[in-house]
Amino acid sequence: MTEVVGPFRKSSYSGQENNCVEVAPCSTGGRAVRDSKDQARPMLNFAPGSWQAFLAGAKAGAVE
Secondary structure, eight states: OOOBOSOOBOOGGGTTOOOSEEEEEBTTSOEEEEETTOTTSOOEEEOHHHHHHHHHHHHHTOOO
């Protein structure tokens, strides 16, 4: 079972607004992502390879 092992962090670019997502490391080496304005909602969990693919796509400007 995947567990969050670190604190959730949000981008410093988000300022004081709560309209962003927060990311935390998981016990599997992947990441958990949650909505900063509704933290009680379910999180998305990314396996390590999926998280790396997401980051690579974001850096490359992939849009779908």
